[in-house]
Amino acid sequence: MYPGRRTAAAALGTLCAATVLTGCLGFGGDPDAGTNGVAKLPPATVEQKAKTAAETAPTVRLAGTVISKGQSFRLDMRLRDNGGVGEVTTKGTTFQLLRVGADLYLKAGADFYGDAGADKNGKAAAQKLDDKYVKVPTDDPAYKQFSGFTDKKVLLADLFVLDGDLKLGDHRKVGDTRTVALNGTKGGSLDVSLKGTPYPLRYQRAGNAGTLTLSDWGEEFTLAAPNKSSVVDYGKSVTTK
The missing domain is CATH 3.10.450 (Nuclear Transport Factor 2; Chain: A,)
Structure with a gap:
């Protein structure tokens, strides 16, 4: 061993001996050192x-997969107290949700509307809705189903179960x-x-x-109703797959 290497090895040995209670080379120390405790x-x-x-926290981003009543949903949502915006994927179909206050909007491709495309008139209606925002009526079953994905309070409550x-x-x-x-x-x-x-x-x-x-806890993001030109009136109910 070269003299310089012997000196370095001796110094390292002395350092380890001096810190044996906290662990040499960083092992065995307090795992909570430098944390919030x-x-x-x-x-x-x-x-x-x-x-x-x-x-x-005023805002949060929530992403991942949940299984509810046997159905799998993949979420990527930004949430705040008065609404949320993001994407939901289920059964191979992805759609966007936007809620501002009590107003819930849904945007999806034509195939999302399922039976709406069963005949010529239905296909024409589905194409009209393609990639447009639909304002979901509050008394429609889809409102109750999908608004929960935009509700910070509802989604966070599930974390503490x-x-x-x-x-x-x-x-x-x-x-x-x-x-x-x-x-x-x-x-x-x-x-x-x-x-x-x-x-x-x-x-x-x-x-x-x-x-x-x-x-993204506490990070601001834009939450606003879509332009009227981007919104299509579906009617009294939203039919999906």
Whole structure:
């Protein structure tokens, strides 16, 4: 061994000996060093802090897959208290949703309207709706079904349904952000940020019923009704597949 290498090795050995209680080369140290400290709190407190952070944030982006009543939905929605905008995919079809206050708009291709294209007149009607916004009547079943995908309060409420008792799990990462897992003993897991505000960053539903990621907390985005020229009046109901 060259003298310089012996000197470096000796110095490294001295450093390791001096830091043996915290671990040499970074191993064995405090996993919560430099975090917001929530991983040291009781599970119920972690849940409450994450819930408060989510409820008070003005905006969030929610993306992922959920399975509801046997049907799979892939979501990519930006949400705020008075509405939301984004895409939903189900049964191989993607459509856009936009809600501003109580007004819900849907935009999709002609094939989305299913039976509307069964005859010549129906096909003509479906083509008229192709890639246009349709204002969904509030008393239409589609309004109740789809408006929930644009409702921040409704969607975030589902994040805090962890089955069984709460327990803190492993330290993990969502993207580049360190998290701690909050697990339900009978299913479900929530990753809570260990950086800054303890926002929920990922929700894994019990029974492999989907995973949602949450990002862009508090980031502003444009939410406005579409131009009247882009809106088509469908009538009293919206017929879909």
